[in-house]
Amino acid sequence: MRIAIPTEDNKGLNDKVYSIFAKAPTYTLIDIENEKVKKVEVKRNPAALLNQGAGPIFAKKLKDENVDLVITAELGPGALTILDTLEIKSLIVKKSIKVSNAVKEGIKSIII
Numbered sequence: 001m002r003i004a005i006p007t008e009d010n011k012g013l014n015d016k017v018y019s020i021f022a023k024a025p026t027y028t029l030i031d032i033e034n035e036k037v038k039k040v041e042v043k044r045n046p047a048a049l050l051n052q053g054a055g056p057i058f059a060k061k062l063k064d065e066n067v068d069l070v071i072t073a074e075l076g077p078g079a080l081t082i083l084d085t086l087e088i089k090s091l092i093v094k095k096s097i098k099v100s101n102a103v104k105e106g107i108k109s110i111i112i
Contacts, residue, residue: 003030
């Protein structure tokens, strides 16, 4: 399973979940195998500085990255619809939660 989390910086599992899905400066990709973190990668969000259309562009980028689950603090109805269309699941968590804790919540949501 591959998880994507919009993040504030470049700190991997020690970063915090960004408050707005498509406007996050970075996103953290986490590969999970057997309920364990196998790989963590941080990338710049290409849609972060766009005035319009950031949600669809970011969602498409995540699909291109083979993301299965997005964990975010906020997800508007348009972005949610696009993620659903792209068959990417979503989970809402508290803003500024630590990425490692968000990943734990994500794993629990999948195995329940």
